[in-house]
Amino acid sequence: MADIAVIGGGAAGAAAFGELLAQCHGGTVHWIVGPETPGRGVAYATRDDRHLLNVRASSMGIFLEQGEEFIQHASRQLGQVKGTDFLPRRLFGDFIQAQVGARIDAARKAGRSFRIHPESASEILRRTEGGYAVRIRADRWLEVSQVVLAVGALAQRPLRTVSRAALSSGAYELDPWRLERHAKAPRRVLVIGTGLTAVDTLLSASMQWPNAELVAVSRHGLLPCTHAPLPLASCPRQQELNQALLACDGVAPMLRLVRKAMEDVPDVDWRSVIDGMRPINALLWQGLSNDQRRQFLRHARWIWEASRHRMAPASGQLVQQLQEEGRLQVHAARVLGVEGSAPLQVALRERATQLVSTLEADLVIQATGLDTAVAYGAHDLLAQLLRDGLAVADPLQLGVLATGDGQLLGASGEPQQGLYAIGSLLRGNLWECTAMPEIRIAAHRLAAQFSAQRAAAQESVGDSHNG
Numbered sequence: 001m002a003d004i005a006v007i008g009g010g011a012a013g014a015a016a017f018g019e020l021l022a023q024c025h026g027g028t029v030h031w032i033v034g035p036e037t038p039g040r041g042v043a044y045a046t047r048d049d050r051h052l053l054n055v056r057a058s059s060m061g062i063f064l065e066q067g068e069e070f071i072q073h074a075s076r077q078l079g080q081v082k083g084t085d086f087l088p089r090r091l092f093g094d095f096i097q098a099q100v101g102a103r104i105d106a107a108r109k110a111g112r113s114f115r116i117h118p119e120s121a122s123e124i125l126r127r128t129e130g131g132y133a134v135r136i137r138a139d140r141w142l143e144v145s146q147v148v149l150a151v152g153a154l155a156q157r158p159l160r161t162v163s164r165a166a167l168s169s170g171a172y173e174l175d176p177w178r179l180e181r182h183a184k185a186p187r188r189v190l191v192i193g194t195g196l197t198a199v200d201t202l203l204s205a206s207m208q209w210p211n212a213e214l215v216a217v218s219r220h221g222l223l224p225c226t227h228a229p230l231p232l233a234s235c236p237r238q239q240e241l242n243q244a245l246l247a248c249d250g251v252a253p254m255l256r257l258v259r260k261a262m263e264d265v266p267d268v269d270w271r272s273v274i275d276g277m278r279p280i281n282a283l284l285w286q287g288l289s290n291d292q293r294r295q296f297l298r299h300a301r302w303i304w305e306a307s308r309h310r311m312a313p314a315s316g317q318l319v320q321q322l323q324e325e326g327r328l329q330v331h332a333a334r335v336l337g338v339e340g341s342a343p344l345q346v347a348l349r350e351r352a353t354q355l356v357s358t359l360e361a362d363l364v365i366q367a368t369g370l371d372t373a374v375a376y377g378a379h380d381l382l383a384q385l386l387r388d389g390l391a392v393a394d395p396l397q398l399g400v401l402a403t404g405d406g407q408l409l410g411a412s413g414e415p416q417q418g419l420y421a422i423g424s425l426l427r428g429n430l431w432e433c434t435a436m437p438e439i440r441i442a443a444h445r446l447a448a449q450f451s452a453q454r455a456a457a458q459e460s461v462g463d464s465h466n467g
C-alpha cells in the first residue's frame with residue numbers, strides 16, 4: 001500500500017497535492033479538501049479586491065520551480081503587472097486553482113492515480129502493520145502509508161472576556177471574512193485586533209458601511225508597518241548581522257543587535273534589515289529555549305509582527321485616509337469585557353492611562369489572527385490525534401510538536417512514521433512557516449522526501465528478491 005492522503009484544501013494542501021502528483025509515483029494521492037472550493041483556503045477565498053497580497057507578485061508561487069507564472073497569470077487578467085506589485089489575493093486564489101488544474105491534467109495523461117474528496121477527515125488511526133486509516137465519512141476509510149496534515153490555523157475561539165449573551169446576540173462576529181451576513185448597517189463597528197486580518201476587515205467594513213464609525217483595539221494599538229513601494233536595497237552588513245544573531249543567547253541581545261545594525265547604517269531602510277533576516281528566522285527560533293521563546297512571545301512578538309508582516313502600500317494609504325477623515329480610531333487598550341446584546345458594551349482599559357471606559361458598538365468583529373492552540377481549539381481531527389497520542393500540543397500553543405522535517409512527535413516522544421504536517425501547525429518548530437514562500441519550499445521538500453523513501457523501499461525489496 002503506497003497511497004498518500006493530503007488533508008486540507010487551502011494553499012498548503014494544494015501545494016503538497018500538486019508536488020506529490022508531480023514527484024511521487026506509485027499509489028493513489030488522495031486530497032481531502034472539505035466542503036469549500038479547493039485551493040483557496042482562508043487567505044485566497046476573498047472576493048474583495050481591497051484585500052491585497054502582502055508579498056510582491058514576483059515572490060508568490062505555488063510550486064517551487066515557478067518563476068514568472070503568477071505575474072503572467074495576473075497580466076492576462078489585469079493587463080500589464082509588475083513583479084514588484086502587491087496584487088489582489090483573489091487573483092492568487094485563481095492562480096492556485098489553475099496551477100493545480102494543470103498538474104491534475106498532466107497526472108491524468110501520465111496515468112497517475114489520484115482522488116479529490118469533498119469531505120473532511122474526522123479521524124486518523126495508526127495501523128499496527130504500518131500506515132494509517134483516514135476516516136472521511138462514517139463508513140468510508142482511506143488506507144494510506146503517509147498523511148500530510150495541511151489543515152491551516154484553527155477557527156477563532158471567542159475571547160474569554162466575551163459574555164454568552166454577547167456571543168449569541170448576533171452582534172459579535174467571530175469570522176472576519178463573513179461581514180456580508182450583517183445586513184443592517186451598524187453605526188459603530190469595533191474590530192478587536194490591529195494586525196493584517198484586522199486591516200482587511202476595516203477596509204471591507206469601510207466599503208460596506210460608508211457611514212459607520214470604525215474603532216480598532218489591540219493591546220499595543222500598533223497597525224502593521226507598510227511595505228516600501230519598490231524593493232529595497234539589502235543591508236551591506238546583513239551577513240555580519242545574521243552571523244552575530246545566530247551566535248546570540250536569548251531575545252534581548254538579539255533585539256539589541258538588530259537595533260544597533262539599524263543605527264549603524266542609517267542610510268539603509270530598517271525594513272531591509274528585517275527582511276534580510278528571513279533566511280535565518282527559523283534557525284533563530286530553534287536556537288531559543290522554551291523560556292526564551294515565551295519571553296519573545298510576551299515582550300517582542302507585537303513589534304516583530306508589525307515590522308515583519310507589513311501591509312501593501314495601497315492598504316496603508318487607505319487606512320491612513322480613514323484615520324485622517326476621522327472615520328477610524330485605533331486604541332491601545334485591553335478588552336476587559338464584551339457584554340449585552342446589540343448594541344454591545346465593550347469595556348476597555350487604555351494602555352497609556354490605565355483608565356477603564358465603555359464603548360458601545362453595534363457590531364464587534366474579532367480579528368485576532370492565527371490561532372494555533374490545538375489543545376483548546378474545537379478541531380475534531382486534531383483533538384482526536386492529541387487524545388490518541390499521535391500528536392502532542394506545542395507547550396507554547398504554537399501547533400504541534402514535530403521533527404525538523406515536519407513529522408509529528410507522538411505522546412511517547414517518538415516520530416510518528418509517515419504522519420507529517422505543513423504550514424501553521426509547525427509554528428512551534430519553525431516560527432515562520434505560514435506564508436507561500438515557505439510553504440512552497442516545504443511542499444516540494446516533503447514530496448521529494450516521500451519519493452526518495454519510496455525509491456529506497458523499492459530498492460530494498462529488489463535486493464531481498466535478488467539475495
Ligand SMILES: Cc1cc2nc3c(=O)[nH]c(=O)nc-3n(C[C@H](O)[C@H](O)[C@H](O)COP(=O)(O)OP(=O)(O)OC[C@H]3O[C@@H](n4cnc5c(N)ncnc54)[C@H](O)[C@@H]3O)c2cc1C
Nearest residue numbers: 008009010011012034041042053054120121152423435436
Ligand atoms: C488573511 C490572510 C492573508 C494572507 N496573505 C498572504 C500573502 O499575501 N502572502 C503569503 O505568502 N501568505 C499570506 N498568508 C499566509 C497564508 O496563511 C498562506 O499563504 C496560506 O494561505 C496558508 O494556507 P493553509 O492551507 O496552510 O491554511 P488555510 O488557508 O487555513 O487552509 C486550510 C484548509 O484546511 C481545511 N481543513 C481543516 N481541517 C480539515 C479536515 N479535518 N479535513 C479537511 N479539510 C480540513 C480548512 O477548512 C481550510 O480550508 C495570509 C494569511 C491570511 C490568513
